[in-house]
Amino acid sequence: MKSLPLIVTSLLIVASLQARENPFMPTKAYDDEVARLMEIDQNYPAEFMEKNQDIELEDMTPILHEGDVNKPLPSAVAKSEEEMKKEQMEKEAQIKKEKMLEEALKKVEAAKKEAAKAKMEKAKAMAKAKELEERGPVIYVKPRPEDMTVQEEPKMQDDMQMEVKSLKVLPFLTVEYSNDKMTLNTKYKIMKKFYLEDEKKLIVDFKANVSFFTKKIDLDSANFKQLVAGNHKEEQFFRVVVLVEDMPSTYDISFDDDLVYIVSK
DSSP states (O other): OTHHHHHHHHHHHHHHHHHHHOTTSOOHHHHHHHHHHHHHHHHSOHHHHHHHHHHHHHHHSOOOOTTOSSOOOHHHHHHHHHHHHHHHHHHHHHHHHHHHHHHHHHHHHHHHHHHHHHHHHHHHHHHHHHHHHHHOSBOOOOOOOTTOOGGGSOOGGGOOSSOOEEEEEETTEEEEEOSSEEEEEESSOEEEEEEETTTTEEEEEEEOOOOOOOEEEEOOSSSEEEEEEEEETTTTEEEEEEEESSOGGGEEEEEOSSEEEEEEO
16 A cells, blocks of 8 residues: 555656656647547538638638629729820810811901902002092083084184184194184094093093103183193003183083084083
8 A cells, every 4th residue: 555655656757757858749638629629620510611711701802793803993993084084185175276276267367368358449449539530520422413514513713702723732633722612633532521520620531542742731712721631551542631711511522523522601
């Protein structure tokens, strides 16, 4: 009996020495705990296992849906759409700017054309006004009837108030005049006749392609003060201007083939 406690004590000492010699060797308690956990894992319900696995995956990775494999991240998509929108706005602004520039150029061209047209019309109007001013009121005189007798024609010899005077103004123009009558004798046909009331001028144009220097002659007459013959070679006519004492409307002008008659009424 005395040896039993001694044996037990010896065994405990040996066991203690073995544990200190190999501290990493699994103990019986450790082996029992591992066996218990393996048994629990084998008997755990499958649905719980799958659910827990899904929860773990859910926590670990983002959710991916069908068709999202090649889809860019939301931040990248938003950025791309914003850039595309900005580019579209810039493109529309550029197109609008080009259209406005084109319309402005069209307006400028139209304004230039209108200005040129107005300038041309103004020049024409000024030229016409100047021509009318030079011509004065136009008097249309009917040609003398062909059956007029010689006695009906004005005769300078019948003028008893003043001796008839004759002037050879040009090689192709001769003038006879007295106090009340004047005759222009030329081979060229008359184009038109008119007068300038304010300037007291009678004007007769003859169709002719001639060249000469202007002739200005003072007349000794109560009604006819001066005669001027001027050349308009470019327009192919020459003009005779008679300065009179009274208003031009008080004189009568008539003509036949070679003669133009000016008589005070």
